[in-house]
Amino acid sequence: MTAPHRHALYTVAQVRALDRAAIDGLGIPGYELMRRAAAAAFAALRRHWPQVRRIAVHCGPGNNGGDGFLLALQAHEAGFEVRVLALADASGEGDAARARAACERGGVAVRRWREGEPLPEAELHVDALYGTGLSRPPGAPASALIEAINASGVPILALDVPSGLDADTGHCPGVAVRADLTVSFIGAKRGLHTGQAPACTGRVELATLGLPETLWQAAVPDAHLLQPATLPPRPRDAHKGRSGHVLVIGGDHGTAGAIRLCGEAALRAGAGLVSVATRAGHLPALNAARPELMAHAADGPQALEPLLARATVLAVGPGLGQGAWGHALWLTALDASLPLVLDADGLNLLAREPRRFQHDRPVVLTPHPGEAARLLGCDTATVGRDRFAAARSLADHFGAVVVLKGAGSLIAAPGGRLDVCPWGNPGMASGGMGDLLTGIIAALLAQGCSAWQAAGLGVGLHARAGDRAAREGERGLLAGDLLAPLRRLLNGLDA
Numbered sequence: 001m002t003a004p005h006r007h008a009l010y011t012v013a014q015v016r017a018l019d020r021a022a023i024d025g026l027g028i029p030g031y032e033l034m035r036r037a038a039a040a041a042f043a044a045l046r047r048h049w050p051q052v053r054r055i056a057v058h059c060g061p062g063n064n065g066g067d068g069f070l071l072a073l074q075a076h077e078a079g080f081e082v083r084v085l086a087l088a089d090a091s092g093e094g095d096a097a098r099a100r101a102a103c104e105r106g107g108v109a110v111r112r113w114r115e116g117e118p119l120p121e122a123e124l125h126v127d128a129l130y131g132t133g134l135s136r137p138p139g140a141p142a143s144a145l146i147e148a149i150n151a152s153g154v155p156i157l158a159l160d161v162p163s164g165l166d167a168d169t170g171h172c173p174g175v176a177v178r179a180d181l182t183v184s185f186i187g188a189k190r191g192l193h194t195g196q197a198p199a200c201t202g203r204v205e206l207a208t209l210g211l212p213e214t215l216w217q218a219a220v221p222d223a224h225l226l227q228p229a230t231l232p233p234r235p236r237d238a239h240k241g242r243s244g245h246v247l248v249i250g251g252d253h254g255t256a257g258a259i260r261l262c263g264e265a266a267l268r269a270g271a272g273l274v275s276v277a278t279r280a281g282h283l284p285a286l287n288a289a290r291p292e293l294m295a296h297a298a299d300g301p302q303a304l305e306p307l308l309a310r311a312t313v314l315a316v317g318p319g320l321g322q323g324a325w326g327h328a329l330w331l332t333a334l335d336a337s338l339p340l341v342l343d344a345d346g347l348n349l350l351a352r353e354p355r356r357f358q359h360d361r362p363v364v365l366t367p368h369p370g371e372a373a374r375l376l377g378c379d380t381a382t383v384g385r386d387r388f389a390a391a392r393s394l395a396d397h398f399g400a401v402v403v404l405k406g407a408g409s410l411i412a413a414p415g416g417r418l419d420v421c422p423w424g425n426p427g428m429a430s431g432g433m434g435d436l437l438t439g440i441i442a443a444l445l446a447q448g449c450s451a452w453q454a455a456g457l458g459v460g461l462h463a464r465a466g467d468r469a470a471r472e473g474e475r476g477l478l479a480g481d482l483l484a485p486l487r488r489l490l491n492g493l494d495a
């Protein structure tokens with residue numbers, strides 16, 4: 001079994017506390033941790049790039065630089081050709097200074113890098129400029145060095161954190177290293193999996209440096225990485241009434257596709273019945289394209305009432321619009337007190353008319369960062385600077401489970417519980433993907449999941465289906481391409 005701490009995610013403050021607990025509580029000197037970190041990263045380098053023999057190591061002023069000096073020394077001792085560039089002159093004390101002195105004593109020349117100088121020829125660059133200590137956007141000359149490393153065209157290994165990425169939030173306040181592999185030490189930093197992080201980290205590996213399990217058992221993680229999951233098989237005597245009835249409400253003029261995708265995703269995610277309430281003009285096309293969907297004309301709230309009476313879960317928002325028609329349906333749907341997934345214009349209307357949802361009624365909100373910003377009354381950049389804070393604040397404010405979409409989607413519940421989705425890909429940045437997610441989560445609610453379970457399972461299945469579908473290429477990926485892999489994943493037919 002995988003150790004529990006491998007799913008746990010920590011803030012930078014918590015990681016620092018873990019470091020201190022290893023040093024003070026377990027009596028392992030900081031310098032020894034640095035040596036182990038360097039050894040773990042060097043082993044990963046050899047494993048991933050067995051042919052590489054000539055490396056350049058870029059060392060910053062703090063302990064991340066110290067890791068880099070010791071990796072350089074270990075590589076030199078292993079017969080590698082090693083160049084070390086330092087951002088700062090040697091300073092007198094501390095583990096990093098000791099590591100630098102050991103490196104130089106061991107026969108590795110350390111050169112101070114100055115802006116404009118070319119990078120040394122190398123088959124791989126090791127980024128040891130900044131780790132968890134990043135305190136501001138990298139300025140000159142570090143920013144120029146980072147850009148030169150990124151432009152080098154050879155693989156990049158980042159130690160602990162790609163330099164320039166805020167390991168707490170997944171936000172890059174300025175330029176950042178774009179690594180192929182990040183070997184992170186001791187505690188998995190929560191900011192390595194969301195926002196701008198996936199563009200910077202490459203693959204992420206955690207090195208626990210031979211520390212005992214007890215170290216993590218004492219720490220309550222801030223968040224968790226979502227794990228692959230599925231629903232149990234249907235009972236042999238199942239009938240459609242036991243798998244719920246999803247009612248999708250939306251599809252104003254011109255946006256019939258959104259409800260079709262949402263409804264079809266609800267069917268493919270196992271809902272027993274799926275109805276769609278939409279503009280009358282959409283019915284012929286919907287019925288022809290997907291006869292399993294029960295499409296109804298809803299010209300106003302009265303037409304919605306009998307449909308609400310039969311539904312067990314509502315998916316409100318795809319293509320709904322914010323005009324009088326959409327607003328009237330939205331009000332009626334929210335008053336129905338049924339379990340609810342609110343997306344797209346359903347959220348934009350909520351931003352205009354905020355209300356808290358009662359806890360006895362499962363509610364999942366699925367904003368992308370733009371919708372989240374409207375709900376919070378801030379701008380999208382503010383959401384991007386701290387996605388964790390944004391998701392938690394929305395969950396608390398509305399009393400609902402919140403999925404903050406985008407690379408590394410976050411799932412937050414009122415009270416602070418939070419999961420991070422490590423799957424998904426940029427091919428999914430295309431129209432209709434969010435509509436699909438809404439339908440999937442609604443279908444999972446209809447099959448008896450709680451809001452928290454439905455949101456986490458739904459986000460995971462959606463992103464993993466996106467990854468399966470992207471094996472045919474990310475560009476040109478269509479939302480509909482996810483439906484077949486989604487069904488396989490949901491039934492446990494793909495690992």
Ligand SMILES: NC(=O)C1=CN([C@@H]2O[C@H](COP(=O)(O)OP(=O)(O)OC[C@H]3O[C@@H](n4cnc5c(N)ncnc54)[C@H](O)[C@@H]3O)[C@@H](O)[C@H]2O)[C@@H](O)CC1
Pocket residue numbers: 019020030031033034035037060061062063064065066067129130131132133134135136137138139142159160161185
């Ligand atoms: N004993 C420990 O605590 C361990 C620490 N380790 C390493 O130590 C790192 C943390 O070390 P530090 O706390 O020294 O932090 P860093 O080495 O990440 O950076 C801190 C230094 O960089 C400067 N700095 C930060 N942002 C800057 C910017 N934008 N422009 C210019 N200067 C900037 C700070 O003033 C400080 O001098 C970890 O990421 C990890 O790599 C590992 O060696 C494992 C053990």
Ligand SMILES: Nc1ncnc2c1ncn2[C@@H]1O[C@H](COP(=O)(O)OP(=O)(O)O)[C@@H](O)[C@H]1O
Pocket residue numbers: 368405406407408409423424425426427428429430431432433434435436437462
């Ligand atoms: N770069 C990416 N990496 C991972 N997932 C992504 C990426 N871009 C988009 N997605 C996912 O695709 C979906 C897009 O949803 P949304 O923005 O609502 O799109 P739409 O408006 O087309 O329905 C979300 O689930 C989001 O997390």
Ligand SMILES: [K+]
Pocket residue numbers: 064127128129130131158159160161162163
């Ligand atoms: K680094």
